[in-house]
Amino acid sequence: MTADYLRTALSVRLALPADAADIARIHVKAWQAAYRSIFPAAYLNSLSIPKRQALWTALIARGMPRVMLAERNDVTLGWIAWGVSRDHDRRETDAEIEAIYIDPTHWRRGAGRMLIDEAINAAASEGYREMTLWALEENVQGLRFYKALGFALDGVFRTERVGGCEVCETRLRMAI
Template identity: 85%
Template sequence: MTADYLRTALTFRLAVADDAAEIARIHVKAWQAAYRSIFPAVYLDSLSVPRRQVLWAQLIARGMPRVMLAQRDEVMLGWIAWGASRDYDSGKTDAEIEAIYIDPPHWREGAGRMLIDEAINAAASEGYRQMTLWALEENVRGLRFYKALGFALDGVFRTERVGGCEVCETRLRIAI
């Protein structure tokens, strides 16, 4: 499929409360598929769609971060959450992609790239000039994807404790 076809075949819209269940389902399924080699199976298998649904319903109601969906024929392929950067060293013109997840059966179809394009364009229209995101250092596929889109490592790292594991995240940045 060409990028032009994909762009016309996909629609993008902001999430509403009724989308929380499908956002949560994709969130859990994508974590289980993408991070199987990073986190213990017992942790990944314990991820709860109902708990994530409550979280996403609250975030959507609050309006921050903004959550944008990619759909084809009313089927949600994935979503992106973005807003003002939460980092201690950020400026007023720094935006952040807080999360992006694509339903695993739809990986490598272009929805992720187009969601990032949509978020960058929306952020630029609001006056942001930089977009950052955090990625697990062990997420080689994700890092390769972000770098192919023009994001670059900016030398900032952080350690998080997730699922009983200590993981290192690296920040990537792009001028918009």
């Protein structure tokens, strides 16, 4: 199958509170797969789908961030959450991808690219002119993916404490 076929077979829609279970499941599975070399196994194994489901139910009901799903044949493959930038140095025209996760069984099949395209188009239609996102410095595959889509490192870093580890995140930016 060609990438074009796989991409056209996908659909994107806004998430509903009832989608929170799928979102939470993908959130946990993607963390466990993508970050296994970054965070301790005990921490990754402790991630709770029910806790994340409660979080995403509330966030989706609130309407911010906006959450969109990528689906194929009524199966949720991944999701993206985006909204106004939360950064202290933001401008009024800055939007932010807060999170994007694809079910690991569906990696590299077009869902991530499609979700980012949809978020960028939606943000641009609302008057945003820049899209930012944060990525772990150690997430080499993620950084490669974002750069291939046109995001560039903007030189801003932050340190976070997650799962008992201190990690560095780097910000990427794209004009939209």
